Amino acid sequence: MDTMRDRFITTTTRLLDEDPRITVVLAEISRDGFQQAERAHPDRVVNVGIREQLLIGAGAGMALTGARPVMHTFASFLVERPFEQVKLDLGHQGVGGVLVSAGASYDWPAGGFTHMSPGDVALLDTLDDWTVHVPGHPDEAEALVRRAVKGEGRVYVRLSLQSNSTGRPVGGPGFSTVRQGTGGVVIAVGPLLDNVLAATEGLDTTVLYATTVRPFDAAGLRRAVGTGRSADVVLVEPYLAGTSTGAANDALADLPHRVLGLGVGRGELRRYGQMADHIEAHGLDARALRQRITGFLPG
Amino acid sequence: MTTTTPPPVHGYDELARLMSLMTGDEKHGPAATSTLDALWVLYDRVLRVSPGTVDSPGRDRFLLSKGHGPMAYYAVLAARGFFGEELLPGFGSYASPLGHHPDRLLVPGAEISSGSLGHGLPLAVGSVLGLRAQGLRDPRVWVLTGDAELDEGSNHEAIAYAGPAGLDQLHTVVIDNASATYARPGGIAARFEAAGWSARTVDGRDHEELFAAFTAPHPGRPHAVIARVAPGR
Numbered sequence: 004m005d006t007m008r009d010r011f012i013t014t015t016t017r018l019l020d021e022d023p024r025i026t027v028v029l030a031e032i033s034r035d036g037f038q039q040a041e042r043a044h045p046d047r048v049v050n051v052g053i054r055e056q057l058l059i060g061a062g063a064g065m066a067l068t069g070a071r072p073v074m075h076t077f078a079s080f081l082v083e084r085p086f087e088q089v090k091l092d093l094g095h096q097g098v099g100g101v102l103v104s105a106g107a108s109y110d111w112p113a114g115g116f117t118h119m120s121p122g123d124v125a126l127l128d129t130l131d132d133w134t135v136h137v138p139g140h141p142d143e144a145e146a147l148v149r150r151a152v153k154g155e156g157r158v159y160v161r162l163s164l165q166s167n168s169t170g171r172p173v174g175g176p177g178f179s180t181v182r183q184g185t186g187g188v189v190i191a192v193g194p195l196l197d198n199v200l201a202a203t204e205g206l207d208t209t210v211l212y213a214t215t216v217r218p219f220d221a222a223g224l225r226r227a228v229g230t231g232r233s234a235d236v237v238l239v240e241p242y243l244a245g246t247s248t249g250a251a252n253d254a255l256a257d258l259p260h261r262v263l264g265l266g267v268g269r270g271e272l273r274r275y276g277q278m279a280d281h282i283e284a285h286g287l288d289a290r291a292l293r294q295r296i297t298g299f300l301p302g
Numbered sequence: 303m304t305t306t307t308p309p310p311v312h313g314y315d316e317l318a319r320l321m322s323l324m325t326g327d328e329k330h331g332p333a334a335t336s337t338l339d340a341l342w343v344l345y346d347r348v349l350r351v352s353p354g355t356v357d358s359p360g361r362d363r364f365l366l367s368k369g370h371g372p373m374a375y376y377a378v379l380a381a382r383g384f385f386g387e388e389l390l391p392g393f394g395s396y397a398s399p400l401g402h403h404p405d406r407l408l409v410p411g412a413e414i415s416s417g418s419l420g421h422g423l424p425l426a427v428g429s430v431l432g433l434r435a436q437g438l439r440d441p442r443v444w445v446l447t448g449d450a451e452l453d454e455g456s457n458h459e460a461i462a463y464a465g466p467a468g469l470d471q472l473h474t475v476v477i478d479n480a481s482a483t484y485a486r487p488g489g490i491a492a493r494f495e496a497a498g499w500s501a502r503t504v505d506g507r508d509h510e511e512l513f514a515a516f517t518a519p520h521p522g523r524p525h526a527v528i529a530r531v532a533p534g535r
Contacts, residue, residue: 023436026431026432026435028428028431046431046434046435046437047435049431051459051463052462052463054459054462054463056420056424056455056456056459057424057427057456057459057460057463059424060421060423060424060425060427060428060456060459060460061424061425061427061428061431061460061463062428063424063425063428064424064425064426064427064428064429064430064431064432065428065429065431065432065435066428066432067363067413067414067425067428067429067432068359068428068429068432068433068435068436068438069359069432069436070432070435070436072428072432087418088421088424088456091415091418091421092421092424092425095405095415096406096414096415096425097406097407097415
């Protein structure tokens with residue numbers, strides 16, 4: 004099976020052939036993958052070297068001339084390092100573009116904290132009018148990349164090596180219902196769905212699946228909690244724990260409710276190893292999730 | 303696009319009066335005047351853009367990166383008819399489109415919003431790349447920076463890339479009023495030349511020198527004009 008990043012490259016390579024408006028800006032990362040596209044469209048696939056401020060600034064400048072730029076590198080160097088460029092060159096200039104990241108929160112644990120970006124979604128959350136896609140499978144990545152690139156506005160697509168076993172349709176902008184129950188709502192984001200389904204096996208809970216987390220599907224959550232007098236919600240996100248807790252609170256402002264935000268811990272683990280080690284260390288494996296979810300939801 | 307630009311609404315002699323209509327930005331006053339002559343020569347004799355072509359894909363682009371002290375910029379835009387001088391007295395007020403740093407969504411004729419230093423050159427690089435991507439090899443992109451603004455590292459990402467990439471549609475004018483705390487060893491032009499740019503250093507008050515430098519041929523290379531003005535002006 005190819006990875007989400009592989010799928011991003013093949014999909015974008017096809018989109019470059021289809022739509023002359025599309026451009027790709029790279030900062031060395033994935034340059035090999037885009038070689039064929041670069042040969043076919045030398046003026047529309049641009050590698051600026053290891054220069055991430057320029058990566059965003061150049062993409063935004065392209066957008067000023069009417070292009071639809073796709074900017075890509077690892078999440079830490081795409082969102083965190085050039086954050087002011089993301090804020091000003093795209094947002095404040097009032098232009099659109101697509102940021103596609105690789106690396107996510109713990110894709111390369113042996114690489115250490117410099118290559119982990121658990122805070123990317125929370126950072127973008129300080130800005131207005133960003134759409135954030137978190138696909139949970141390469142098939143979903145393909146659909147969401149295509150939607151983002153063919154669309155308008157500012158979009159962040161967060162790719163990861165972590166994947167669910169099967170892809171799901173990502174037709175609508177809102178959360179989809181995977182399982183229906185009466186004892187609380189668990190929202191699984193992107194690649195954590197399989198672990199959430201395993202963790203909630205046999206429990207009477209609703210499981211919603213989110214591949215688009217911004218805008219947050221407030222109406223979908225409101226519907227899912229039903230007509231009871233209170234609501235209990237668990238968010239399971241593959242980035243900083245609690246990133247969407249505020250959004251869930253806002254969605255349920257008219258109802259007494261409790262929200263548990265699970266995700267990647269704030270503290271540095273200062274450990275290497277494998278992705279599975281880090282998923283377990285952050286309590287995001289099925290066993291730990293079940294313990295934390297059942298401990299929170301009313302029996 | 304049209305090759306002729308309509309005559310200015312006001313001439314160079316009117317700029318001082320237009321600037322005096324704006325008040326309340328004393329802190330940025332000296333910086334504002336340091337850019338005046340370069341801006342005037344660009345808009346009067348070099349840039350192929352007019353109020354009628356502000357949305358034309360084939361227009362030249364001028365990006366004011368040094369957004370501090372935009373009074374001279376606003377005066378020149380008003381003089382060239384991009385907006386009426388009745389906007390000038392409101393400078394910096396809540397209802398005015400003219401802030402102490404320009405906002406492209408508010409100021410007619412402004413290509414970028416600036417204020418935070420070091421964003422214009424990368425945006426200008428991207429503008430050239432975007433034009434190239436659309437097969438538009440004729441429009442020129444100009445960006446104005448300050449000598450101290452070149453302290454910002456983002457400029458050097460852009461300078462170091464644009465030379466080897468051969469972005470000959472890209473032009474930078476550096477207003478050098480010796481305001482950088484640490485002068486650049488070897489001078490500003492040497493920094494650009496080392497990265498493969500064409501560069502000229504001129505008197506930033508001399509309109510003929512500026513014009514000659516602005517229009518000097520530079521095949522295959524981006525072009526930098528260092529416009530020297532008196533320190534603190």
